[in-house]
Amino acid sequence: MYYRQMGKVPHKRHTMFKKEDGALLYREQVMGTRGFSGTQSILYHQYMPTEVMNTELMSKYLPEYEEQQSLKHRHFFTSNVLTKGDALKAREYILGNQDLLIGTANVTEPMNSFYRNGDGDEMLYIHYGSGKLETMFGTITYRPGDYLIIPIGTIYRIIPNGNEITKMLFVESFSQITTPRRYRNEYGQLLEHSPFCERDIRGPETLMTFDEKGEYEVLTKSRGIISAHILGHHPFDVVGWDGYLYPWAFNIEDFEPITGRVHQPPPVHQTFEGNNFVVCSFVPRLYDYHPESIPAPYYHSNVNSDELLYYVEGNFMSRKGVKEGSITLHPAGIPHGPHPGKMEASIGKKETLELAVMIDTFHPLKIVKTAQDIEDSEYMYSWFEKRD
Numbered sequence: 506m507y508y509r510q511m512g513k514v515p516h517k518r519h520t521m522f523k524k525e526d527g528a529l530l531y532r533e534q535v536m537g538t539r540g541f542s543g544t545q546s547i548l549y550h551q552y553m554p555t556e557v558m559n560t561e562l563m564s565k566y567l568p569e570y571e572e573q574q575s576l577k578h579r580h581f582f583t584s585n586v587l588t589k590g591d592a593l594k595a596r597e598y599i600l601g602n603q604d605l606l607i608g609t610a611n612v613t614e615p616m617n618s619f620y621r622n623g624d625g626d627e628m629l630y631i632h633y634g635s636g637k638l639e640t641m642f643g644t645i646t647y648r649p650g651d652y653l654i655i656p657i658g659t660i661y662r663i664i665p666n667g668n669e670i671t672k673m674l675f676v677e678s679f680s681q682i683t684t685p686r687r688y689r690n691e692y693g694q695l696l697e698h699s700p701f702c703e704r705d706i707r708g709p710e711t712l713m714t715f716d717e718k719g720e721y722e723v724l725t726k727s728r729g730i731i732s733a734h735i736l737g738h739h740p741f742d743v744v745g746w747d748g749y750l751y752p753w754a755f756n757i758e759d760f761e762p763i764t765g766r767v768h769q770p771p772p773v774h775q776t777f778e779g780n781n782f783v784v785c786s787f788v789p790r791l792y793d794y795h796p797e798s799i800p801a802p803y804y805h806s807n808v809n810s811d812e813l814l815y816y817v818e819g820n821f822m823s824r825k826g827v828k829e830g831s832i833t834l835h836p837a838g839i840p841h842g843p844h845p846g847k848m849e850a851s852i853g854k855k856e857t858l859e860l861a862v863m864i865d866t867f868h869p870l871k872i873v874k875t876a877q878d879i880e881d882s883e884y885m886y887s888w889f890e891k892r893d
Contacts, residue, residue, distance in 0.1 A: 514547070515549075532549065559735040569873065576839055580834075583831070586879060588610075592620075599873055612672075619662050619723045623725050629674075634649065635648045643708075685775045700773075714742060721737075787862070792854055803842060
């Protein structure tokens with residue numbers, strides 16, 4: 506990310522920054538990754554960020570996975586998930602491994618408590634709905650198609666607009682989520698051939714500072730449990746900050762697809778990466794322009810990764826039976842590709858209007874037990890061609 510500053514900060518870091526009365530100091534907090542050698546920001550608080558009045562173990566959060574089954578392709582209808590609530594309580598885990606947890610949430614109400622993930626970054630993809638992401642770094646308004654990237658340790662809450670439902674795909678990473686390394690130069694700037702640039706990235710828009718004492722609950726997720734920390738002041742008491750670590754938004758509409766004369770492989774769609782996984786954006790784009798090209802993807806085997814697709818909207822030209830909100834999983838070890846008839850049907854087509862998010866993981870994904878309730882159990886056999 507690039508350098509950003511909001512609010513009031515002193516001329517030099519680690520020096521006295523006095524409040525208006527001149528008698529008290531603002532409290533400096535260095536927030537960074539990889540010790541003191543990674544991405545970091547410095548925040549200035551009205552009160553000590555360590556001021557905790559009480560702490561309590563709330564619950565475990567790591568999901569329970571199904572027993573091992575035969576290797577097969579899987580399909581889940583997330584539109585059948587009935588759980589609703591705030592952006593934390595509404596989360597339904599569907600898949601996961603040691604690197605990340607993946608699921609969806611139907612957000613119907615604002616978060617009363619505050620929340621932070623102490624394990625790693627979070628990515629929230631907004632399928633539909635609008636509202637505000639309020640954080641200690643400031644507020645970002647969100648709309649359909651937004652990826653919201655929230656750094657580890659950020660205190661935040663989601664406030665959906667009015668009576669709107671916000672449907673989101675979420676990734677809880679156990680590592681930092683960044684832009685693809687191959688699209689950045691040695692100084693960290695996105696290159697000219699990157700499918701998006703810094704101009705497309707939105708940081709916090711406004712910094713709201715609350716100088717309020719009282720009891721405020723912050724739910725902290727870390728080490729497999731959720732803990733409640735009762736602070737003695739409002740957690741959004743930051744008067745200013747600067748640095749490279751902060752929440753940001755990128756809308757999928759601003760992803761510029763890379764096309765070619767023949768079918769391009771999935772890496773051209775890559776948008777983000779974390780430890781042992783990547784996130785790709787499939788957006789409306791022109792098809793291949795070789796006179797004999799086949800626009801539909803070729804059959805392929807993911808020999809090193811599992812492929813997960815979340816279908817957002819449009820005509821999914823290589824698949825039958827998927828719906829908006831479907832999740833398909835094509836695991837490493839067996840081939841996958843277009844359904845019968847889809848390859849032939851794609852010939853001569855000029856463009857695709859599909860919108861989807863793909864997550865490739867380099868450790869096998871496991872299925873959460875409760876996800877079996879929303880599964881299309883016949884998906885593995887949907888490539889079988891009946892012959893007379």
